Amino acid sequence: MANTTARITVNGEETPISPAAPHTTTLDFLRDRGLTGTKEGCAEGECGACSVLVARPGVNKPTDWVAVNACLVPVAALDGQEIVTAEGLATAGEPGMPPALHPVQQEMAVRGGSQCGYCTPGFVCSMAAEYYRPDRCAHADAGDGTDAGHGDAEHGPNGFDLHALSGNLCRCTGYRPIRDAAFAVGEPADEDPLAQRRERPAPEPAVTEYAQDGSSFLRPGTLAETLELLRARPDAVVVAGSTDWGVEVNIRARRADCVIAIDRLPELRELRVESGHIEIGAAVTLTEIERRLDGEVPLLAELFPQFASRLIRNSATLGGNLGTGSPIGDSPPVLLALEASVVLAGADGEREVPLAEYFTGYRQSVRRPGELIRAVRIPLPLSPVTAFHKIAKRRFDDISSVAVAFALDVEDGVVRKARIGLGGVAATPIRALATEAALEGEAWTAETVEAAARVLRGEGTPMDDHRASSLYRSAMLGQSLLKLYAQTTEAVSS
Ligand SMILES: Cc1cc2nc3c(=O)[nH]c(=O)nc-3n(C[C@H](O)[C@H](O)[C@H](O)COP(=O)(O)OP(=O)(O)OC[C@H]3O[C@@H](n4cnc5c(N)ncnc54)[C@H](O)[C@@H]3O)c2cc1C
Ligand code: FES
Ligand code: FES
Numbered sequence: 001m002a003n004t005t006a007r008i009t010v011n012g013e014e015t016p017i018s019p020a021a022p023h024t025t026t027l028d029f030l031r032d033r034g035l036t037g038t039k040e041g042c043a044e045g046e047c048g049a050c051s052v053l054v055a056r057p058g059v060n061k062p063t064d065w066v067a068v069n070a071c072l073v074p075v076a077a078l079d080g081q082e083i084v085t086a087e088g089l090a091t092a093g094e095p096g097m098p099p100a101l102h103p104v105q106q107e108m109a110v111r112g113g114s115q116c117g118y119c120t121p122g123f124v125c126s127m128a129a130e131y132y133r134p135d136r137c138a139h140a141d142a143g144d145g146t147d148a149g150h151g152d153a154e155h156g157p158n159g160f161d162l163h164a165l166s167g168n169l170c171r172c173t174g175y176r177p178i179r180d181a182a183f184a185v186g187e188p189a190d191e192d193p194l195a196q197r198r199e200r201p202a203p204e205p206a207v208t209e210y211a212q213d214g215s216s217f218l219r220p221g222t223l224a225e226t227l228e229l230l231r232a233r234p235d236a237v238v239v240a241g242s243t244d245w246g247v248e249v250n251i252r253a254r255r256a257d258c259v260i261a262i263d264r265l266p267e268l269r270e271l272r273v274e275s276g277h278i279e280i281g282a283a284v285t286l287t288e289i290e291r292r293l294d295g296e297v298p299l300l301a302e303l304f305p306q307f308a309s310r311l312i313r314n315s316a317t318l319g320g321n322l323g324t325g326s327p328i329g330d331s332p333p334v335l336l337a338l339e340a341s342v343v344l345a346g347a348d349g350e351r352e353v354p355l356a357e358y359f360t361g362y363r364q365s366v367r368r369p370g371e372l373i374r375a376v377r378i379p380l381p382l383s384p385v386t387a388f389h390k391i392a393k394r395r396f397d398d399i400s401s402v403a404v405a406f407a408l409d410v411e412d413g414v415v416r417k418a419r420i421g422l423g424g425v426a427a428t429p430i431r432a433l434a435t436e437a438a439l440e441g442e443a444w445t446a447e448t449v450e451a452a453a454r455v456l457r458g459e460g461t462p463m464d465d466h467r468a469s470s471l472y473r474s475a476m477l478g479q480s481l482l483k484l485y486a487q488t489t490e491a492v493s494s
Helices: 026-032 103-110 120-131 175-184 193-197 223-232 245-251 286-293 298-306 318-323 331-337 433-439 446-457 470-493
Strands: 007-010 013-016 051-057 063-069 082-084 208-212 215-219 237-239 258-261 271-273 277-281 341-346 349-354 359-361 372-379 385-391 402-411 414-423
Touching: 051 120, 063 120, 063 193, 103 120, 103 175, 120 175, 223 258, 223 341, 223 372, 271 286, 286 298, 298 331, 298 385, 298 402, 318 331, 318 372, 331 385, 331 402, 331 414, 385 470, 402 470, 414 433, 433 446, 446 470
Parallel strands: 007 082, 215 258, 237 258
Antiparallel strands: 007 013, 051 063, 051 082, 208 215, 271 277, 277 372, 341 349, 341 372, 385 402, 402 414
């Protein structure tokens, strides 16, 4: 299979992807073409030096400018798409004059947001994505001293959400001038070309058949075609947001003869709130879920800010988080507490499996070869008392040592139902069944909770590893329930 049609639009200019190898990252592709503003710091999604903007279907406008880690996304995955790099943010100046700085570049320059400059192009791309977020200004403070907007340390008076920069690291400037720059940007001007671009639809997903030197990157147009392809190519690697796969390619030098992209399949991109359940397509990104649900599932709303960075969440999917089968993924404990099920689609049809029965061993599941996770279903109504406690070395952008999710029904002071999901304490994510039994039917009192916390400390088979000792993990389980109790009683007494 030869391919000459795969193309990407970079800073307004369409360019063929060929002859890049199918595993080539967008970062390497850009740098090979001289766009060296996009930097490589870590090549594993941790530093944001490689951040670029991609035009994606918008939540509140036809198009959103979304910042992603170019080091993780294969360039072939962007066939037919439009991206903007730090070079493309500046607008052409008068003939013979240098381009005019973009407003976020200007603020970074005048507020001392850049010293060595290595991280700066990545910061300005992440900052530009937040600058163009359509509802950012709606969250701005009233400007009358009433602080009617956010008034919290993580949002500027201009509505700028600092979490937009949570995936960007700077080694030398210090973050205060960068935050000052972020909090100083105004509203995009009417004639701003990237602001205007939001009013037109984002590029449709291309059907891609890209091959070079014996390996291929394929993007089928429908779920049925994908399942047929998987039957024909059982060796293929399926990718969605590529935030796990990209690390495998860059750091562990993994290569696949055939990669099949599923992140734009319409059947995996639906999010529906129905009377009995909420169905979330496996390929809806975490950012989209966060924005489209807008707090409707409080436990998910608590999970997302603790799940990686905004840059990662802009690509990462629930299908990918469950698809890895990792015992320390953050969504499984939450989805277990919510009693979610997984809708699996195969060439012979669909089946629904409760998540509690999905994992069968370390990185193993009941998913058969050739099956895909199409969606996750969360039953309604939701239990009212919920919490997600992620114990990690850093507050944001870190892997869990232990993760605990609670969903409790407490009526008239009695625990009617308890569902507790745990991560990081066994070969698979698990339900804390003994603790659930110790709580159900009991009064929601300090005595019950202390007794149940002792049971919770004994759940699973936590290990010693470089993240935490088994003793620490067990202790954190118990503390987590005590913390939940303290939070609920504080809420009642305040
Ligand atoms: C810097 C960094 C920070 C991270 N932080 C966190 C964190 O805080 N918490 C956390 O849980 N994870 C974290 N991750 C891991 C990763 O972001 C998540 O696991 C993410 O949800 C993966 O989604 P994806 O769409 O990018 O998966 P991909 O990389 O595209 O795929 C991952 C695996 O899932 C399979 N897969 C994807 N979609 C499906 C599907 N629909 N059906 C069947 N199989 C499928 C793929 O075949 C592949 O094996 C982090 C990763 C990075 C690089
Ligand atoms: S190079 Fe560090 S996140 Fe991409
Ligand atoms: S300015 Fe040097 S790393 Fe940020």
